[in-house]
Amino acid sequence: MAINPPLNRKLRMGLIGGGQGAFIGRVHATAAILDNRAVLVAGALSSNPEKAKASAPDYDIPAERAYGSVPEMVAAESKRADKVDFVSVATPNHTHFEIAKAFAEAGFNVMCDKPLTFDLKQAEQLAEIVKRTGVVFGVTHNYTGYPLVRQARAMVQNGDLGEIQAIRAFYIQGWLRTRLEKDAQKQASWRTDPAKSGAAGCFGDIGTHAYNLGRYITGLLPEQVSCRLNIFEKGRALDDYGTAIIQYENGALGTVTASQISHGRE
Template identity: 80%
Template sequence: MGLVGGGQGAFIGRVHSIAGTLDNRAALVAGALSSNPEKAKASAPDYDISANRAYGSYQEMIDAELKLPVGERVDFVSVATPNHTHYEISKAFAEAGFNVICDKPLTFDLAQAEELAKVVARTGVVFGVTHNYTGYPLVRQARDMVRSGELGDIQAVRAFYIQGWLRTRLETSDQKQAAWRTDPARSGAAGCFGDIATHAYNLGRFITGLIPDTISAHLKAFEPGRQLDDYGTAIIRFTNGGLGTVTASQISHGRENDLWIEVDGTKGAIEWHQEEPNKMIVRKNGEPHRIYTRAGGPYLGDTAGRSTRIPSGHPEAFLEAFANVYTAVFDDIVLRVEGKSFDGAKSLYPNVADGVDGMNFITQSVASSADGGAWKKLHHACCR
């Protein structure tokens, strides 16, 4: 495993390193941990990366790793950097033949995402995108229930991601995460909607498989002086006639990482909350509500079971879900190394097409909001 980003003061890079090595299927052995060469090398001991594989830039990392025998090179690279760098870094590694796991959103804008998808198709590398909430066992259980028809035809999806950490102008302090996430030059065209609404949207797509048709969105920066949205809501029309809503906030008092989703079908409904991830509510008209628990019994399918590590009653959460995305990517990397065919579109991990879908969601949400909430086409050729 190689890591780009994650230097001193970063958050998500450490998460990637833990998730990628949690099941002992990979070891972190190389990294370009910062865009500042001195900081990059100074951060290496924090990850137990030896000095000779602590690189000052991602290009230096590519050049040096390619000089190693094939069996000694990193098998994949995790990109855990600010949004505006995802494209150039991911593209460079993919074109050099390295498998890539990239943080979301996939790129800075839709055009970059579409181009990156072409690069991945041309090079044949395995490419994952860490919409990590798809890794929770009960999220995967919900997906299986939809696909088996247990909930009937899906009519409505409501997804929310509510935070409060940007209630004040935190970006004017020395808070690194707030600074780049609210900067359009580094974050992209959207703030809150690009940062967390994409997770809510992806979660709905992952569970239901519904194909989006059109979107109407309203995004707003409530905090005075902020350049990008800190609140937004969108209505989505799906091609099957169903409706969806996505609401995201980073200015709601006292809220932490309150991501939740509700799915209504003709035969039943589910409700799942990320802050209480080890249970899911299942409702069917005229019947008592059921509480499904992670690893709770024979009512859970094989997919949820394979996504669980410890007995029910011992909580599993964010890091384990993140690791489940990595595990699914690893399965395809092994197939590629063995010279066997793989199909990321049929795997459980979000792939480059899902990344393009997420960038299209951001792009059309911003366009709709700028046009007074006018309906914009959301369907994209990448949708699966």
């Protein structure tokens, strides 16, 4: 991909998700401001049109660019001379594919939260759209931006640590140690619902981050994986704890552990 000429301005960002009661959308918006390379100018902040528009003042998004739905935003922004340069998709898992597809097909650059899609077929379809349209498309594994993570990666690449023989990664939380989904708590409700979260619960939600750090820092790919997932909260539909044992391509052994039911952790 060619390097684009400098714009001499901040990138215009659009946010999908992040309305009142949401979590990660606010994080992405804040990060964009802290990085000082983007300004949030438009959004479809909720699947509920009223909430989407009511949430816009929280982000200083002007009313005329506070959209009630993704189709409305795609149509309106496509006609603007100052349309958004990219959109950040910060919505529950089951919505990622259709949202990303709509924007990519319309020629917008996309940053999408993980998981990219629910299955390989959808991912391949998105890849074909990106190839055809030439848009920039990325998936946010946000922990790779931490300075110490970048330092660790550089040390491995420079050979400072020698050959990597073992990788141990873990991500431990405790906020799902009770069944918050029974109380209709928003973040718990969709994360524990297979129709919205996908095939995995805790391991898909945060275990992927732990694995990605090992992959990013070492550059190693897995050859064999054995994984055991558990459900400790009775009646829950998806895993809330799990451990994977990985053999990497150079023979190194690794473990990835993720929990959302460990007492003493938020």
